[in-house]
Amino acid sequence: MLSHYQYQPWSWLPVPASPVQAYRVTQGLHVATGVAAIPLLLVKLWSVYPNLFRWPPIRSMKHALERLSVFVLVASALVQLTTGFLNTLNWYPWPWSFPSTHRYLGYVLIGSVLLHIALKLPDIKYGLQARLGDADVLTEVPWNENPLAHSNAGTVPPPVMPAMDRRGLFVAVGSGIGVIVLTTIGQTVTPLARIGLLATREASKGPQGVPVNKTAMSAQVLTLATAEDWRLDVTGPTPFTLTLEELESMRSVSEHFPLSCVEGWSVGAEWRGIPVIDLVRRAGGDTSSSVEVFSLQPNGYNHSMLVGPHVGAALIATHLNGERINLDHGYPVRLIAPNRPGVLNTKWLHRIEVT
Template identity: 40%
Template structure:
């Protein structure tokens, strides 16, 4: 008789069973929860409720219930949360694939629903498999800086995350008691040779009553999965660790502009942004600053005559890469606010760039970000004038903010009037 995926004899691997599925499920329970939380934090860091230009997922409705004003302390906060999000996501890929492999026979069981609880389990499983693959695929494509998936990454990944995690939470609520019981049974059997009466009879070990001979043990399979995760971790984590960037072969850690004071990662070049030599000429460039008392226009030389301050801050990008602290020097944003009548607590800030191509040509910053004494309109980095690719003649640098909000090639600052 011809075997089909709907017959138990189609799935003949002896490794499939409650033990392997339970172990992988427990790992994913912790890992995916961390992924979801750090992903939500990444979205909050963009301050989407502040201005439409910051919000890449309009129409989120109740899904934005948790949003809060993103802090500036500690200054490495976004570097940590987004680094964990991307590195952990890549590291969990072998675990996710192994988990899907272990449960794939359940997708083909007949009848489709034996009870309401079984129907809910099947639905959560379908959403879990589809949502998991969708989230990991779109995330990896975005990390590779060559996003090819149709549609914008931000809304697809955000809405997909809620669908996936909702299915994940429902599935975990239904299955985690069974998983913990299976793990306790296995530990008890290893210790005493019997699971004990309190744990009941062991579940069927495999969907096929006559599986193929084993080619590797269950522990060997876990070592294989763990080794794959460790390999991905080792070839990804270097994007955030000084001295190990050479090892991040699976995580492009920003374009490398070379050596020297400006020799640290960037996500877009001046050429890509359409910034020519004439645009960034210090003789021709002017900064327009608007606020309560009107508008002032400042040349590069004018800015150099204002009090200059220094800050040691990293650049951290949504793709997961980040730099170490770089020494920036320039005019405090709150001092520029004072020039146009905001002498006390400065208001929110709308920043516009000379950039002609690509996203985030405009960005909004919260008042707490403007007020932080480390927030600068930077003119120098590491003791030298900004390079063209790092935003010459002037760029914003703010502690703990995503890299795209640290606008380069700044042309206009508007205090207190957000679109």
């Protein structure tokens, strides 16, 4: 929900600009827990799949509802985690919008979990009432008299499957998930970058010490971004146009902001540029204005909106880690703002609208 809120904040509650590391932490947790849930889900499905072979498949209306809830739960979980993982790889082999689908499917998943719990409450109650430490409490009761199977009386029980005990399963699954998290989270927690064997990005691998998701070539802006007649048009009550030389001669400030991407990786960097508020005031606006920036990129995330605290905190960046930003990082200028997704820090700017 926090990730989605970054894309579509409420007009009366804009995304705060501080703490600057907030999105880095929340999105890092989002991706880390999503990746950790993949083996957890697979183990859970492995542990319950023998129930698919019970006969007859439908024994009552309650059982039919239970099976339907399980189908929705498993299907939505598999799609949610698969598409989420492909998102971390920056690969979208589907025609629909990933952010909105990921969000709405989350509601379906939450609802199916709650429905499944509601249908299984009698079994949950029985399990919780079992005496602690009595591992045989369920197996000592004849199968067709077991409260967990009272609706299954007279049917064929599921096949007995050889398996490790519960404690062994917890240790194995917990250890596996721990290894996956430790070898993935280095893309956000930089001290663990050395063991980030499964991380999709590495902070040190990228131009000027910061990775990129889209290059100038893939964005089709090579010619436009390097054109000698490039101008930054600023519209508003008092519009104006700046050449690159005029823009670079303006007052600039340096800020240490993390660049945090929806794929889960983030890198802290030193950015220098012109405060957005300086351009806004020159155009006749103030901190209460809405500011929309536009990229030379013809499609994709080629514009973004600044409202509320970000109007006063954002920069039109010209330098990264002490160097002039290169083409892949958004030359001639890009937007950089704290506590927002990297994809909304629009690159290759050519127009700013102040309203």
